[in-house]
Amino acid sequence: MPAVHLLCVLLLLGVLDTAAAHRPSDAYVTLDRSEVPARLRVDLALRDVEREIGLDADGDGTITWGELRGAREPLAGYVSEHIAASAGGEPCVLDDRQLALARHTDGPYAVLGFTVTCTAAALPDALDYGLFFDSDPLHRGLLVVTGPSSAYSAVFSPERRTVALPGQPSAWSTMRDFIAHGVWHIWIGFDHLLFLVVLLLPAVAISGGAGSGALHILKVVTAFTVAHSITLSLAVLGYLALPSGPVEVAIAASIVVAALANLNPRWRRLGWALAFAFGLLHGLGFAGVLTGLGLPAGALTLALVSFNLGVELGQLAVVAAVLPLLYAVRSLPPLARGLVPAGSMAAAAVASFWVLERLA
């Protein structure tokens, strides 16, 4: 009875607030598929390793780095016996490459690094996990798979020991995705669009017939495109890094400048130069958006080029929409005369508001 009593008594009191308050047993499994061979990292709590294969060689109740190193082979063996990777149904080979130490919130973990070599230089597409479940069914393997474009996560448990990994996106689908992103971001980039429209307005007022208007537009759009492509690429590839706050303010300010320049016939002709100069700035704005989307490490150039292409296509669509309107206005001289100053002033007002807003 006394033994029962002890347990019963302890049972009753406010158990639930504290009972499971420690951390349960977790292992962290990271599979990186951004290159071949894939790399596998397994973080195991030292407590769990000690219980499973024994680490305390001298039995003094402490685990030292030397004891962990000494147990590297059996530990790596245990892991590779209980974790299996496969590609297309064929097993991959795990090679023990590194042993290190990591601290997670609940204590020290042994970190093992493996290369995962699959047949035909493929990347693994399935993982089997069975560490520690036999002695602790509450153990969980927390899996994160990183790859060229997306991250995937899952939890291994006694009920779920196999995970099929999502396939790699094809080049075509990456291209498609980033073109779409580019188009979208120029369409919602009102500041970029407004800048473009401001620069296009003078096409209405340029004398010499429709042809010179069209030429003007062509020069402006090309200059803008080339310029923002340059800075976008440089920023995304890491050669340029400017803080986004001031950049955003400057972008808004560029609209004001361009709008005011429209009011002076001499400056109007140099619209393409302004387009180029400020296009450099706008490119930095796009870079922020693009990196925010998460760039695929293995397909960086493709993503960059596709995004840029999307921006151009989006731009072209806007120009194609605006152009007929401008030409319609050209044929109404009274309106044409007033459009450039009025349109520019309106744009300057809006952009000034943005400047103030972005300064805040």
Place this chain on the structure above:
Amino acid sequence: MRTTTYCNRAHGGRCASAVLFLLLALPGIATAFTLPGGDVTVPADDTRVLLTLPDRAELAALAPVRERIRNNPRDRAAATRLARAYLELAWRKGDPRYAGYAHAALEPWWNQPDPPPDMRVLRARYRQHRHDFDAALADLRAVLERQPRHVEALLLLASIQRTRGEFAAAEAACRAVAAGGDLLTGLLCAADVSAGRGGEPATRDRLQRLLRERDLGPVLAQWGWNVLGETALVAGNAADAAAAFAQASRYGKPSAQLLARRADALLALGRPAEVRALLENRRDVDALLLRLAIAERRLDDPRWQRHRDELLAGFATMDRRGETPHRRVRARAMLALTDDPRAALGVALENWAAQREVTDAVLLLRAAEAAGRPDAADPARRWARKQGIGEPRLAALATAAEGY
């Protein structure tokens, strides 16, 4: 392109040696391995201690039983003994790994529809630990159907029902314990249950007399003082509570739960320095880390932020596991340590769905108030009225110092 121009006839010799160098270097290049993810270290010193193994004495005592099971996994007596010992450790240390080990010990019988009663009660305990109350109750009711006087099952039943706010049913279970001949345990059980709904003066007085006049032995005495402390705390009397919890701690190493409530009483009394001293080395249990962080924050001790981050990281890991069992601690942590009372309210409401004791009601009231949505705590107010606790009393606890 460069290689082609470099390796034309004029540069033959240099080209060959360059290619050779590359070929030799290639294996070196190939074997360079970088670990995915960051934040690893490689100690330089073999003698560097990484971990001191916990609970050595307790585990050493269990070694012979483990050995028996290793030789024969179907040894019922050994499995029951081991599982029971592990579950007790899980509770006392606040360490859920032991619950997992208990499960492993009982694995050969786990999925049987009708396991032996002792094992079934242990399975119920495990399920309670995992907050799977319905399954636990099912197991207990099955055991009690055959053995209506099974003390352990009755006490566990009372505990779960108390947590869910089903006080009448819990008290009935305690009465059954007394009716079975164990009057003392029955009384302590009843007092414990009544603390969950605010405590009753008559029960409290009886308990006090009992503790003063009789030698209950360390186990029951500790339980008794613990219950007195709990009763005092939910009655809004932190001074009596702190004294009772201190008394309970003298009867043997205090459990995580006892320490936590003692810390609450001290916080309510405005004595955070004592809380910090009490819990300084107890970062291993979330419920204690919570109280420590709260005390440190009160004392403007900068460590509180690191401890808050540890708590939140722990919750995030539980989220990744797909488990949310510790909502009471989580809600309180979010309320006391973060600036997001609305999120705290969300968790407090989730907690209320699973647990219904005075502490949970007070937590909900506080969270609702802090989030600017006092109406969200109406279910708790209704519950308090129904349990005879009374809304004013609940409100008083909620507006009093943190710790109640």
